[in-house]
Amino acid sequence: MTPSIVIDDVTKHFTLRHARSIKEMSVRALRGERLSDRFRALDGVSLTIDRGETVALMGLNGSGKSTLLKLISGVMRPDEGRVLVRGRVAGLIDVGAGLHPELTGRENVRLNGAILGMTRPEIERKFDAIVEFSGIGRFLDDQVKFYSSGMFMRLAFSIAAHTEPDVFLIDEVLAVGDPPFRERCLERIRELRGQGRTMVVVAHDIQMLIGLCDRGITMRQGRVAFDGPTAEAGALVRADRQARRAAAALPDGSSSQIPKST
Amino acid sequence: MTAPLLDDPPLRPPGEDGGLRQTFRNRYLLRLLVRRELRARYKGSLLGLGWSYVRPAVTFSVYFSVVGVFLGMGKQIEDFPVYLFSGMVLVNLFTETLHSTTRSVTGNAPLVNKVFLPRELFPTASALVSLVHFLPGMVILLGGAAAAGWRPSPAALAAAALGFSIIVVLGLGLGLACAAVNVFFRDLEQVIDISVIVITWSVPMIYPWTHVREHAPGWVLDAYLANPLVSAVSLFQRAFWPPATGDDFTLPPDLYARAGLSLGVSVLVFLAGHALFARMQRRFAQEL
Numbered sequence: 375m376t377p378s379i380v381i382d383d384v385t386k387h388f389t390l391r392h393a394r395s396i397k398e399m400s401v402r403a404l405r406g407e408r409l410s411d412r413f414r415a416l417d418g419v420s421l422t423i424d425r426g427e428t429v430a431l432m433g434l435n436g437s438g439k440s441t442l443l444k445l446i447s448g449v450m451r452p453d454e455g456r457v458l459v460r461g462r463v464a465g466l467i468d469v470g471a472g473l474h475p476e477l478t479g480r481e482n483v484r485l486n487g488a489i490l491g492m493t494r495p496e497i498e499r500k501f502d503a504i505v506e507f508s509g510i511g512r513f514l515d516d517q518v519k520f521y522s523s524g525m526f527m528r529l530a531f532s533i534a535a536h537t538e539p540d541v542f543l544i545d546e547v548l549a550v551g552d553p554p555f556r557e558r559c560l561e562r563i564r565e566l567r568g569q570g571r572t573m574v575v576v577a578h579d580i581q582m583l584i585g586l587c588d589r590g591i592t593m594r595q596g597r598v599a600f601d602g603p604t605a606e607a608g609a610l611v612r613a614d615r616q617a618r619r620a621a622a623a624l625p626d627g628s629s630s631q632i633p634k635s636t
Numbered sequence: 637m638t639a640p641l642l643d644d645p646p647l648r649p650p651g652e653d654g655g656l657r658q659t660f661r662n663r664y665l666l667r668l669l670v671r672r673e674l675r676a677r678y679k680g681s682l683l684g685l686g687w688s689y690v691r692p693a694v695t696f697s698v699y700f701s702v703v704g705v706f707l708g709m710g711k712q713i714e715d716f717p718v719y720l721f722s723g724m725v726l727v728n729l730f731t732e733t734l735h736s737t738t739r740s741v742t743g744n745a746p747l748v749n750k751v752f753l754p755r756e757l758f759p760t761a762s763a764l765v766s767l768v769h770f771l772p773g774m775v776i777l778l779g780g781a782a783a784a785g786w787r788p789s790p791a792a793l794a795a796a797a798l799g800f801s802i803i804v805v806l807g808l809g810l811g812l813a814c815a816a817v818n819v820f821f822r823d824l825e826q827v828i829d830i831s832v833i834v835i836t837w838s839v840p841m842i843y844p845w846t847h848v849r850e851h852a853p854g855w856v857l858d859a860y861l862a863n864p865l866v867s868a869v870s871l872f873q874r875a876f877w878p879p880a881t882g883d884d885f886t887l888p889p890d891l892y893a894r895a896g897l898s899l900g901v902s903v904l905v906f907l908a909g910h911a912l913f914a915r916m917q918r919r920f921a922q923e924l
Binding site for chain 1: 646647648649650652662664665669746748749751752921
């Protein structure tokens with residue numbers, strides 16, 4: 375198999391600044407509080423994802439899934455280790471980041487398509503397919519700020535789903551939209567999968583991930599806790615969730631084992 | 637409807653292909669970003685792009701009536717409106733470039749930390765928007781100058797091109813640096829807004845440079861004339877203000893030598909700003 379994504383012993387730290395202004399800083403300094411905290415979002419993660427694999431990335435909030443996705447997309451750089459990707463990466467990472475409320479649907483298709491790496495002829499070729507898939511229809515020439523949140527998400531998904539990258543990253547976008555559209559999204563993802571594209575999917579809906587992905591990776595506090603069949607990876611996440619809920623119910627705050635929700 | 641994955645691109649680190657070269661290769665996206673910024677700037681306003689005429693018109697009227705008429709500058713400087721306006725279009729271009737590029741990365745935070753794009757796109761798009769705003773001013777300037785008896789000549793056009801290059805290169809260079817630094821210290825936005833006032837009054841646009849020579853010590857004059865913006869503004873006056881071709885003291889001495897030096901300095905500032913931006917952009921996503 376040809377590796378499509380190689381993550382080699384990657385570590386990523388974040389610095390959480392509690393104070394930004396001089397006033398806040400001096401207040402915190404006088405009280406003897408820390409000005410910033412450094413925490414490890416990813417800790418020695420190594421993974422190889424082969425071309426054509428559909429991988430589910432699972433874990434509680436704050437376990438490092440989204441950070442890993444950002445490293446693969448190139449938005450962030452690792453502090454240690456290296457990330458290598460073959461071909462063009464595009465993603466549905468928080469859809470709608472590229473949609474501008476003041477522009478019309480039509481203009482947004484072009485702008486967001488170009489942002490996601492499509493060329494002009496490519497966008498013109500796929501324009502009708504994108505509009506058709508989104509079901510925006512007669513609202514195409516209205517400003518996006520007047521769209522309902524469902525329409526907004528549908529348009530954003532539709533643009534991203536037509537970019538046809540070599541590596542497709544999907545973060546938490548399938549949770550929204552009405553059930554029929556969601557079904558169409560899943561269908562589209564299966565179609566892209568059938569074309570031999572590599573996919574990394576992050577979602578909280580374990581049931582859906584099990585149906586969609588051939589491999590599951592469970593993250594825990596910035597480390598890979600499990601890598602194997604999706605169903606087993608999902609079971610681990612369910613166990614983690616229950617443990618966290620139980621810890622939250624206890625009054626003594628013994629939740630240090632489980633990362634806090636962010 | 638799909639392109640099969642036949643070719644085999646190499647494994648490489650994502651997010652490496654940034655830089656200005658990549659930005660200009662991606663001309664289509666750059667154009668869409670410029671259009672988006674123009675649209676967003678005048679959202680929901682009746683006048684739309686017309687506001688880019690109103691602002692300089694009001695500034696011009698205030699300076700003209702207060703400085704030109706009440707303070708009598710119009711009597712000291714021949715064709716004062718042309719003198720004033722030829723400096724003003726250039727200074728406005730510079731200050732607007734600086735103002736909008738400084739905010740360009742922080743203003744696009746959702747994009748910067750979600751999708752990988754060459755980050756230089758954002759300051760570049762902002763600088764291009766300033767150029768779009770510069771055009772109507774330029775048209776008015778040409779009309780006014782022609783009415784005052786100005787006729788185009790190769791020397792005038794060369795002076796204009798040199799002055800314009802200094803402003804654009806220096807503006808984009810400083811803009812790149814400010815955009816990057818502003819991600820980490822938002823205070824810079826305020827500093828830039830305040831320095832716009834200083835810039836407006838530190839060039840011979842509302843008054844002639846000879847006032848500095850007469851009323852300030854020699855070292856102040858030297859420092860004043862060393863400012864690349866002073867050279868650029870003087871070049872624009874040389875290009876479009878008819879009396880500039882006349883007697884010797886209307887324009888600063890050694891104008892072309894200073895201007896050449898200014899362009900050199902601007903190129904250095906640009907290279908430094910570009911390098912700084914390229915270094916700092918690696919940490920943009922986690923900071924925003």
